[in-house]
Every structure is written in structure tokens, then in C-alpha cells.
Amino acid sequence: MYILLASNNEHKRREIDGILEHLAAAVTILQPRDLGFSFDVVEDGTTFAANALLKAQGLAALIRGELRPGTSLNVPLETVQEKLATLCGDQPPPVLADDSGICVHALENRPGIYSARYGNSPDTPPLDDRGRNALLLQELQNHRNRGAHYVCNAVLLYDADRYLQAQETWHGEIVETPRDGRTGFGYDPVFLLPRHGQTVAEIPQAEKDRISHRAKALRALARAAGWIEATGT
Known part of the structure; x- marks a missing residue:
């Protein structure tokens, strides 16, 4: 089963x-780039849930041949539909989107939805x-409270009135100096997992795939969608 991911982020x-x-979920993720296009959606929602849904709805509209206000596309609409028809026939795939970010407690949960x-x-x-991490550490210089949490809201959109949505968190602390590793991206080099004694960038990617905010949100969606057993991984 194909799922179209509403993101250009590799x-x-x-x-x-x-x-x-x-999760052993029997689905294949496709990105717009796999079909020869890219798109962007103005994320003007006030919550993670609203922005995740905006992305999903923007891409779903393109599949139907519509360009919603706030959505930009780098190829003609017909190209998107032709590529999808060749791959999926007349049954458009569900659209998966997520919106995620870091909420720093001493900063009143900023940057939150504006993390990117x-x-x-x-x-x-x-x-x-690297610049965003440096700015975050600068803002925290005079704060003793280093608590923070990641948020991920994931949505699986079947059509305009039918979708699944889940939101999860992942708690940790902000280090004083970035600790790069072999994995991770974004704020991972400054997000410490106290139980591990490492930043997210330092833990193995397989471990992140098991315990992160995105992993927990996608697990909930996969169960609800029937991709895995309700009592599974």
C-alpha cells in the first residue's frame, strides 16, 4: 500500500x-520528489494539529487537481495527476503529514510550532x-530550568472528512553545549535524554525510531489504520 508523505524533507x-x-507496517512511503514535484503550504495554524492537517489537505487537494490558497507547486497540476495515475491507478493514496517542534519550558514553550x-x-x-540551536542556547543562558519536550502531531488523511490524527511528546532537557553524534537532525544535538545520558543526536537511529515523539505518534496512527495489531510493537 502506498502512502504519500506531505513533506519535501528527506x-x-x-x-x-x-x-x-x-513497526513492520506493510506500507511504502512516497515523497512528492519521487513523483517529480515539490510543494509548499503556508503553515498559518496556531497548533501542531492545525498545521499537520493543513499540509495533508494541501497535498490531497493537489492529487484531486486543486491548488488550495496558500499552496505552491513547482510543476503543472496535470503532471502530479499523471504521475499518480501511472503509479496508483484511479485510487489516490492516503496522505501522511506531521508537524513537530520543540517546546522549551523556561521560554514558555517556545519555539513550539515555529521551531523550523x-x-x-x-x-x-x-x-x-546549527544557527537555531545556537540561538536557543543563547536564550537559555540565564535560565536554570532546562526542561523541554518535543511534540509530534501526525495525520493520515483519506479524504476531506475522513482522517486519523495523533499527537505525542518526548521529554528531556536542553544541554549547555551542542553534542553532535552520528544521527538526528534539527534540535537533536541539544536535546538530552537524562535516562540515556546522551543527546538524541548521540543515540542510535534505531533507538530513536523506537522511542521518539514521532515514533509514538506514528505507532498510534499505524494501529488505528490497521497496519499493525493493536497489541503489537
């Missing part, structure tokens, strides 16, 4: 592939992961 795609492999845009300014280029 890191996210690889992580979702690893999570679903761990943290520190952005109209007058300067967007910060990369």
Missing part, C-alpha cells in the same frame, strides 16, 4: 521509513539547524 522521510520498518522558522527575519537568510 531527513523526515528516512526517519518515518525507519519507524514503519520497526525559529529566528527567521525578513531581512536575513533563514537560520540553519
